[in-house]
Amino acid sequence: MTDPYFDSEDYSDNSENEVSTSQEFDVSQSMAGERLDAALAKLLTDYSRSRLSQWIKDGAVLLDGKPATPRTRLQGGEHIRVEIRPSEETLSFTPEPMDLPIVYQDEHIIVINKPAGMVVHPAAGNWTGTLLNGLLHHDPQLAHVPRAGIVHRLDKETSGLMVVARTVPAQTELVRQLQARTVTRLYRAIADGQVPCDGKIDAAIGRDPHNRLRMAVVKFGGKPAVTHLRVLERYPSHSYIECKLETGRTHQIRVHLREARHPLAGDPLYGNPRHPMPEEVALAVKALGRQALHACQLTLTHPASGQEMSWRARIPDDMRNLLAALRAERPGTVQTGHDELEDGDWDDDDDHDVEVLYVRD
Known part of the structure; x- marks a missing residue:
């Protein structure tokens, strides 16, 4: 659930060889006084300074035949031997x-x-x-x-x-x-509590300042994020909803629903493990073992033909089992104005898991 992360992560070190090789250099007098890691960054321009520093720390760089540190100051005239190591990546x-x-x-x-x-x-x-x-x-x-x-x-x-x-x-x-936001991505989700109405969540998302492993809605420094919500069914303890991404930030739907106090059922990072629910539903959530979120529809313009194409994929069995447990609470179920059966309930009745739709000639 991210924006095209294609241009946001550094993959500049893609010239590395598949097997380790070594390179050797004689330090010129013009580099006298420079740190070893800075000098290597000039000598081996295909690799990042952080990568070179790690090689030095790992003993893959020898200065006059001896290990050194990234901060070692050069005097000029030394001999450097570097073992080129491919990254784990x-x-x-x-x-x-x-x-x-x-x-x-x-x-x-x-x-x-x-x-x-x-x-x-x-x-x-x-x-x-x-x-x-x-x-x-x-x-x-x-x-x-x-x-x-x-x-x-x-x-x-x-x-x-x-x-x-x-x-x-x-x-x-x-x-x-993706950057122009012309790709349509629809998700089906099961959220805690009764989501009161259809709507839009417009709240910037950034790294959680209190937990670097999580994202959060932030007031400053975040990226704009917009999620549209449509309520399909409400149950006493949960809601079955559809989410449409206008933007695509890391964990966007999960963060936005948590901010709305309706976190996804079963979400191990943003969910509420103390959310009250009937025993059968609790067992189904436990069996789910993940956030109840499924990317059910993708629509885009074919990059070669220019034809608009769309695919649908019905929700998987684990989410279907949770829905079955929730629908067993029928006496408390609140139907919304969005009756799926009006459109043909492809989530439940299709013979095939995926349907391809040609939207426009």
């Missing part, structure tokens, strides 16, 4: 066979119905087994596209539809659409 860009839930594919794009529990992109603690690893195995040509064509992502435990570009031009166009 570089090594993580390895094809891995896996059963990818592909729902649409042509020569330009791939649409995937990501299951809960799948990490989209390698990162600390998840260097293998990610969607990126599976994509590289499925289509080796994606190795030539930045981030294997990934232009947006879903949280690990959020399920649903994602689009991947198979070519650089397609990726560029999809990123442009």
Whole structure:
């Protein structure tokens, strides 16, 4: 649930070799007085200073045959030997066979119905087994596209539809659409309590100043974030809602609903574990084991044909089981003006998990 993070994270160190090599330098007198890490940044411009500093700390850099520190001052005339080490991130860009839930594919794009529990992109603690690893195995040509064509992502435990570009031009166009906010992303969610009405949450999101692992609504320094809400059904303890992203910030729906005091059911980071509910519902939430959030519809303009296309994916079984427990509370259920059956309840009655719709010729 993020904006196209394509241009917000530093992937400049992509010239590293797959196997370790070494390079050697003689320090010129013009570098006398400079710190070792600063001098290396000038000698090895393909690598960030932080990466070089870590190599020095790890003993991969020898100054006249001896380990040194990043702060070591050079005198000129020394001999430097550097062992070039690929980063964990570089090594993580390895094809891995896996059963990818592909729902649409042509020569330009791939649409995937990501299951809960799948990490989209390698990162600390998840260097293998990610969607990126599976994509590289499925289509080796994606190795030539930045981030294997990934232009947006879903949280690990959020399920649903994602689009991947198979070519650089397609990726560029999809990123442009995401930045222009012309890509429509609809989510189905189950929130704590009775959400009172349809509406819009417009609140900037930034890093939580009290917990760097979380995001939060902040008064200063955050990025604009807008989420539109539509109430589908209300139950005594929860609400079944649809969310439409106008922007796409990290954890946006989860943070906005927490701010509205209706956090997602089962959310381990932003949820309320003390929210009162019937025993059967509590068991279903526990069995869910994740936030009750699913990206159910994706609409975009095809990057090559210009045709508007849309895909729908019904909610997965774990959320369906929670809805079944909630709907068993029928005496307290409040129907809203948005009767899904009027449109054909594709969440419940479709024979197929995914439907592709051609919206415009």
